[in-house]
Amino acid sequence: MLEKTLVALVELFPEPASAAAPAGEGTQEAPLREAGVVATGFAKHGSHLDVLCRPDQVVAVAQIMDREGYFLEAISGVDWLDMQQFEILYDYNRLGGEHCRVLVRTRVPRREPVVPTVSHVFPAADWHERETFDFYGVQFQDHPNLIRILLPEDADFHPLRKDFKP
């Protein structure tokens, strides 16, 4: 399963990714690696594949994952304030069968955080995207109902942004 998924995903990235990601890659200290798919140690990191893609590729990735029989476990945001970026994490997993977890990551600039929605591929994404919008203010393009989900509807802040002060 791992190989099959890897082969399907690698097609999206014409340039091969560097063999191994440096420790702490993508954080303030270490630079971000090039887009592509790398295998990560499951025992240490809890996912088999780590996919770094451009924001316009998340739908294509979701379609591949759907075709391969995965389900969307969660979508989360990360605020990298020092780099002025938001990162969106998509966790894919399989309901039974051979076990394979895939982490898909993409980065958008903080001042214009726009990512296409994957809610038409996985309905599960609907609520997770609303939550990420609620907490970070990330705009999910073409989402059918992008309104706040957990915070009050009249809230005018995004609490998980690192520069948010209550």
Add this chain to the structure above:
Amino acid sequence: MTVPVHLRQDETFVLNLGPQHPATHGVLRVKLTMDGEYVVKAEPVLGYIHRMHEKMAEEGTFVQFFPNTARMDYLHALAFNHGWALVVEKAAGIEVPERAEYIRVITVELNRIASHLLWWAAFLLDLGGFTPLLYAFDDREKIIDLLERITGSRLTYSYMRFGGVYNDIDDEFIAGTRDFIKRLRGRMPRLYHDLVTHNIILIKRIKDIGLVSAEQCRRYGATGPVARGSGINYDIRKNEPYSVYPEFDFEVPVFNEGDSMARYMVRMHEMEQSMRIIEQALDKLPGGPVMGKAPKVLKPEAGYYYSAVETARGSLGHRLVCDGGKNPYKLKLRSPTFCNLSLFGEVAEGMLLADALAFMGSLDLVIPEIDR
């Protein structure tokens, strides 16, 4: 049986179910568009008990988040303890003594039985049966007493630590647990199955009601008894073994029907399997310390970590992002009922209101865990 009806837009009205309604077991609100007794559209409205646990995680150190973990799913709090301990131990590379892992499994499984008993009681209360609640609470009380002795709390446990557990179990706990299992096994056939499971009133209310397909589970990311009631053989304890679960011989109950009865049966059988795990763990319980070596200040290596555990309601995932500091840089809690509830709208469409409520009960919702 739900009879197909022709719905006319101009005859619908909006009915607010909750946020203060006994059947929602907490502050869940569902905006129902109704055509007479039939649900045209069901839209859950969340956030009434939202407390921003994820921000609290970022503001404090790793160990300071422990009390929070118990306050999300207050019915299976020890599994949330366990999940948080496992993801940080994975990230920081902390070893756990074997005895501590056995004790974790014993307490988590006891807590799972307590959670299923409470679900059973509350579900039947929703359906109008009051007596079962008294039997279930009688048995659940025994578990709570056992856990109180060793963890110090009755509901919101902060029992686990990075590197082990806070308190060792004693002979009285072991004897009490064995007595409890014997007692519950004795009561199960008559008080639980003869009185309720085989009861024609219950069967008429939940059989063929709330059909969830395996494909719907995959599209919405439903896990736990909801997925296992739809023929998906998926249990993290088996599919992605963690802790010492591979040491034990137990089965994953799977039912193919996908109706509320199937979800009911999954949970009833899971209680028996949890008892089997506890018995084996007590038999094999190794000696030694219950606390390993863990640094006072944790600074996991920067990177992305994920860890999942099976709670009574499904797969609980912790997506942890570390930047090398002593606080979690980001923690996303993938709570099982948040995803399980998201398919409610699609499935409840066209159902009778009373059936939709029975279906909602069969999902086993815990609202603080959805709203986090």
